[in-house]
Amino acid sequence: MLCEKPLAPSVADAQAMVAAAEGTGLVAATGFTFRRSPAVNAVRQQVEEGSLGPVQHFNGHYWCDYGHNPDAPISWRYRGRPGSGALSDIGSHLIDLGEYFCGPVQSVQGAVLSTQVRERPVPLGTAVGHSADVAVSQEREPVENDDVATFTATFASGAVGTFSVSRIARGLANSLGFEVFTQNGAATFELSRPAEFTIADAAASDPVDGYRRVVVGPGHPYVAGGLPMDFPSVGHGQHEFFVWQARAFLEQIAGLEQIAGLEQIAGLEQIAGLDQLPPCPTLADGLHNLRVIDAVVASADAGGNAVTVQ
Numbered sequence: 001m002l003c004e005k006p007l008a009p010s011v012a013d014a015q016a017m018v019a020a021a022e023g024t025g026l027v028a029a030t031g032f033t034f035r036r037s038p039a040v041n042a043v044r045q046q047v048e049e050g051s052l053g054p055v056q057h058f059n060g061h062y063w064c065d066y067g068h069n070p071d072a073p074i075s076w077r078y079r080g081r082p083g084s085g086a087l088s089d090i091g092s093h094l095i096d097l098g099e100y101f102c103g104p105v106q107s108v109q110g111a112v113l114s115t116q117v118r119e120r121p122v123p124l125g126t127a128v129g130h131s132a133d134v135a136v137s138q139e140r141e142p143v144e145n146d147d148v149a150t151f152t153a154t155f156a157s158g159a160v161g162t163f164s165v166s167r168i169a170r171g172l173a174n175s176l177g178f179e180v181f182t183q184n185g186a187a188t189f190e191l192s193r194p195a196e197f198t199i200a201d202a203a204a205s206d207p208v209d210g211y212r213r214v215v216v217g218p219g220h221p222y223v224a225g226g227l228p229m230d231f232p233s234v235g236h237g238q239h240e241f242f243v244w245q246a247r248a249f250l251e252q253i254a255g256l257e258q259i260a261g262l263e264q265i266a267g268l269e270q271i272a273g274l275d276q277l278p279p280c281p282t283l284a285d286g287l288h289n290l291r292v293i294d295a296v297v298a299s300a301d302a303g304g305n306a307v308t309v310q
Contacts, residue, residue, distance in 0.1 A: 001028045005092040007286030009084070011294055014287040021283050027252045029279070030286035032096040034176065036244040036277075038236070039197040040097070041221035042214070043180065043187045047101060051201040053183035058098045058161040060178035062090040063169035066130035067147055073123035073136045078143045082113050083297035085145030091165035093176065095292050096281070098163065101180055102155040105292050109306035111151035111299035115143050116168055151296050174238075186211075195235045222277070248277035 001021070007030055008014040021028040034040060046052040067078070067086070077089065099105060120143055121136035128134075147168045153161040169175065177190035185201035188211070198211040217232030218224035222244050227234055288309075295307045 001026065005030055005032055005096070005286060006088045006290055006293065007283060008290065009080070011287065011290050014283070014290050018283045018287050027249065028283045029249055029252070030281045030283060030289070031245060032093060032100075032281050032285070032289075033238070033241045033245050034093055034097055035100055035281065036222065036241040036248070037189075037194065038216045038220045038222045039189055039194060040100075042216055043189060043197050043199070044101060045221070046185075046187065046199065046201075047180065047182060051203065052180070052185045052187060052199070054157065055102050055159045055180045055182050057181040058102050058155075058159060058178060059181075060094045060098055060161070061164040061175070062094045063164070063166045063172045063175040064090060064130075065168065065170050065172050067117060067167035068170045070117045070119075071121060071136065073127045073134055074120040074141045074143070075123070075127035077130070078120060078145060080145050081297075082145055082300065083149075083293050085113075085115075085143075085147060085149075086165045086167040087113065087146055087149040087296060088293055089167065090176075091149055091163070091296075092289050092293065094163055094165060094178075096285075096289055097178060098153065098161045099155070099292075102159040102161065103157045104155065104288070105153045105161070105295075105309050106156045107306050107308045108151050108153045108292065108295045108299050110304045111296045111307075112149070112304065113146040113297065113300040114148040115145070116147045118143055149296065149300075151299060153292075191238065194237050195233075244277060245280065249280050251277060252279050 008017055043052075047055055064086075078085065095105070119140040122139045122141055124135040124137055126134065147166065149163075149165040151163050153163065155161065174191060177188070179188045180186060185199065187197055187199045189197045196213055196215045198213050200209075200211045204210070204212070215232045216223055218230045223230050226244065227236060227240070292309050295309045299305060299307045
């Protein structure tokens with residue numbers, strides 16, 4: 001079972017899912033798809049074992065515009081408790097990326113949840129998808145959850161994080177990006193240029209020191225054997241992230257603990273050198289993500305006070 005994020009409508013529901021999966025012997029995972037980006041993982045390699053060193057500050061945004069039009073119909077996306085809007089829909093991904101680089105969030109503070117489009121028209125048909133292109137009536141209903149969410153975080157590692165999430169960012173259909181400022185350098189990623197990243201470290205000295213652009217290739221995670229032509233400048237996008245996620249999930253189900261096992265599968269000898277993919281995040285990871293979201297909501301309710309993640 002591969003569940004999308006957020007894992008469940010509430011922490012209690014997620015706890016029940018985790019408990020139900022335990023001891024079954026089945027593979028159950030949460031789909032944090034951006035963990036499958038070659039560029040994201042290339043940056044993470046430089047943080048964990050390369051030139052960058054530990055992250056001191058993670059600054060991330062996920063800005064979309066699917067909710068910008070106030071005349072787009074009301075749907076399930078605009079109903080529910082505070083925190084179930086932009087924060088859960090897209091912010092859950094950004095929170096996971098922050099923890100992917102910095103480890104678990106210890107506390108959040110300064111949270112603001114804002115509903116800027118306060119009502120929407122009632123659809124005459126079924127509203128499907130983010131923009132829900134369907135005829136609407138003259139009747140309007142209130143939007144119940146958040147269009148915008150911002151907060152800061154402190155990680156158990158000592159790093160700090162700043163997060164900005166919006167579903168009303170006009171002109172930005174799917175803009176996820178981050179900067180990591182580390183002990184020995186910095187790096188950036190933007191989803192609109194998914195097959196590259198920029199990095200600044202000690203490799204260059206004055207007067208040419210600064211950020212340099214890196215195009216991902218077979219020396220980076222997931223690219224060797226994972227693309228029709230696995231060399232730098234052969235582009236890929238978010239769709240491939242889902243493919244790599246599905247492959248990792250199937251490898252877990254098949255019990256392929258070492259990539260050498262692929263050599264024994266008929267017809268796959270030619271990809272014996274293919275990278276082993278790390279396992280998908282567990283349901284427990286999805287539960288933890290919901291706990292962080294709940295802490296953000298609690299901080300917003302308390303006027304931005306610091307809230308410890310349970």
